[in-house]
Amino acid sequence: MISRRNFVVTGASGLLLGGCDRLNNSVRFRAALRSAEKLNMGAQRLVVPRNALAREYSEADMSPVFRSNGTANPGTAEYSRQLAENFMNWRLVVDGMVARPLSLPLAVLKSVPHRVQITRHDCVEGWSAIGKWHGLELSRILDAAGLSTRAKYIVFHCADRFGDKPYYESIDLVDAFHPQTIIAWGMNGHLLTVPHGAPLRLRVERQLGYKSAKYVQRIQAVESLAGIYGGKGGYWEDNADYEWYAGI
Amino acid sequence: MDQAGSNTEPAAAEPIPPPAPARRIAYRHRLPTRVWHWLNALTVFVMLMSGLMIFNAHPHLYWGQYGANFDHPWLSFHGRPIPGWATIPSTYNLAAARRWHLAFAWLLVVPLVLFLATSLINRHVQGDLKPTTDEVKPSHVWRDVRDHARLRFPTGDAALRYNILQKLSYVVVIFLLLPVMVLTGLAMSPAMDAAWPWLLDLFVGRQSARSIHFICAMLLLAFILVHLLMVLLAGPINEIGSMITGRFRVPPDGDEA
Numbered sequence: 255m256i257s258r259r260n261f262v263v264t265g266a267s268g269l270l271l272g273g274c275d276r277l278n279n280s281v282r283f284r285a286a287l288r289s290a291e292k293l294n295m296g297a298q299r300l301v302v303p304r305n306a307l308a309r310e311y312s313e314a315d316m317s318p319v320f321r322s323n324g325t326a327n328p329g330t331a332e333y334s335r336q337l338a339e340n341f342m343n344w345r346l347v348v349d350g351m352v353a354r355p356l357s358l359p360l361a362v363l364k365s366v367p368h369r370v371q372i373t374r375h376d377c378v379e380g381w382s383a384i385g386k387w388h389g390l391e392l393s394r395i396l397d398a399a400g401l402s403t404r405a406k407y408i409v410f411h412c413a414d415r416f417g418d419k420p421y422y423e424s425i426d427l428v429d430a431f432h433p434q435t436i437i438a439w440g441m442n443g444h445l446l447t448v449p450h451g452a453p454l455r456l457r458v459e460r461q462l463g464y465k466s467a468k469y470v471q472r473i474q475a476v477e478s479l480a481g482i483y484g485g486k487g488g489y490w491e492d493n494a495d496y497e498w499y500a501g502i
Numbered sequence: 503m504d505q506a507g508s509n510t511e512p513a514a515a516e517p518i519p520p521p522a523p524a525r526r527i528a529y530r531h532r533l534p535t536r537v538w539h540w541l542n543a544l545t546v547f548v549m550l551m552s553g554l555m556i557f558n559a560h561p562h563l564y565w566g567q568y569g570a571n572f573d574h575p576w577l578s579f580h581g582r583p584i585p586g587w588a589t590i591p592s593t594y595n596l597a598a599a600r601r602w603h604l605a606f607a608w609l610l611v612v613p614l615v616l617f618l619a620t621s622l623i624n625r626h627v628q629g630d631l632k633p634t635t636d637e638v639k640p641s642h643v644w645r646d647v648r649d650h651a652r653l654r655f656p657t658g659d660a661a662l663r664y665n666i667l668q669k670l671s672y673v674v675v676i677f678l679l680l681p682v683m684v685l686t687g688l689a690m691s692p693a694m695d696a697a698w699p700w701l702l703d704l705f706v707g708r709q710s711a712r713s714i715h716f717i718c719a720m721l722l723l724a725f726i727l728v729h730l731l732m733v734l735l736a737g738p739i740n741e742i743g744s745m746i747t748g749r750f751r752v753p754p755d756g757d758e759a
Contacts, residue, residue: 274551278591278598290605302697309699311567319572374568374708376692378596380560381570382708460693495597501693502604 295499299428302501308434308459311372317383320375320442322449325421328414328469336413341453346395346437350409350474353400360439360453363390369436377463378496387457388440393431395473405475409482410456413469416489423467424479424487424498425458434459437470462500464490528662530750535626538617539745545609546722548590548602553719555589555599558582563716567707576713611684618676630664631673637666655736658755675725679718686715 277283327333336344341360348356372386396408408430412421429435436457439446446452451468458465465488479485484492491498531539561583562575569575586592590602621627636642646666649655656665664672688694689701689711705711733741737753744750 274548274590274602275592278595278602284601287601287605290601290608293608294604298691298693298697302693306696308692308696309702315567317568317570317573319570321570321572374692376690376708377560377570378600380556380712381562382568383570384568460696462692490597495601497597497600497604502691 291497291499294497294502298499298501302460304428305433306460308373311374311384313372313386315384316372316442317385320383320385320450321381322447323377323463325414325416325468326449328412330413330415333413333469337448337452344453344471346454346470347472348395348399348475349472350476351402351405352396352475353402354398356395356399358395363437363454364439366390366394368439369434371434371436371457371459373434373457373459375463375466378500386442387436387438388443389436389438389454389457391433392435392437392456392473393433395437396430396475399475401475404477407476407479407487409474409476409479409487410467410470411472411474412467413471416493419483419489419493421467421469421489422483423456423465423489424476424482425461425465429458429460432458432460437473460501464488464496465500526752526754527749528752529748530662530744531748532624532626533748534617534620534624536745536748538613541609541613545606545613546726548606549610550719550723551588551590552599552602552606554584555591555594556596556603557716558584558589558594559596563713564709565707565713566709567702569709569712577716607684607687610680614680614684631669631676633666633669633673637669642666653735655753657753659752661753662750671725671728675722679722679725683715683718683722686711686718690715 344360346356346358346360346363348358368388368390370386370388372384374382374384376382392408405427407424407426409424410422412423414421425435434457438451438455438457439453441447441450446455451470454470455468456466456470476482479487479498483489486492487498488496490496561579561581562569562571563577564573564575582594589599591598618627621631643666649665650667655661656663685701686705688698689705690708695702695708701711702708705714740751
């Protein structure tokens, strides 16, 4: 009796598991799951006020060690040369659907008044680290470039590559113009280190860590994400099926 | 009332027949309870198994606002501790597990809210789930604990009511564990923390919320295992049948048998 019961239980869990994996491989089921991403984003955009701030912590709350993640060093010949030059010739290009394309030297970015925020970085894997970020509001850069009214997304092109694929990310205008969305050049009171994205990285404080792209060298305003690399708006979105909207 | 619908009451004018070896059938579970039960039977397993896959991505738990590899976990495993038979999908895939988890979360939350509203309106909560003052007396609870330990199950009308251990476990699951699962889940969302910063205060930080989320998930798993065990011991066909049709074959009392 017990063995039959065991047999039934094992069989049922086998069926359940096999079924889940089969469902997970079904294009239509994955599309259904993916539609929940739109539901989650819609619900959060409904509940979260446009300019609601991520919590800013005090220095006492900061992680003693802020681990790095993803690329530790882009390691390309071009990046190594820039690193050797102390990023003296690093420029942040702003182009796409803007009235005035820009090419901003690092020194100019660092010379204007900036924002300092102690925020929590939440990795998609589950860990969190609290650090202090120094940088310029993205909204000011976009205003200086004169964003087209047709632009819907801001794409960040990075200096690091995974295999032959460059890292990139994108956000919509709600996050692009959020007061805590900054192009950071400093962390914890010093310039960004290489593992944390030197010389420039994005901070998107109301989304998971993979949205906060490191080694940013070009900001592109676009109307649609289709046609940019895999078309899903980011390296991980294209290659690992992570959600484009990472507010949860 | 769930348990009011006994169909063996003799008509008033008829002479009372001798106590036949009656197969007394009573209406025990109303439709909202049954629908919610079977929906949860699906959803909770998907949530647990996809959640365990997400846990595999960083199998370390911390207290406080932050917590990562260089900090001090209170629970920590090497590698990917949860085996494939317990996860969705069965091979490591954080992105897919998150898609399952964050989609099925809606099937957990929306029916939970509907069930709570319905059960307050139809007085399932007040009439069936709320312990009476007599039932929460230590002597009564202790007697019920002993009855459970001896696998002595209630018969007759008593079998149509939830006993005190049942009531307490259902109340803890419905009014404590499930709401805390939902709120700690929300507290892990950086966007929700911006909208509702009190979530971070309530659970004393995102990593504490993540730990509580995990602990409550394990308590729910323990509840499910005990629940399944009790169903098997109390007569699975009658118990499962009553959760499908609502009708329960009442175990006869000693003097009825």
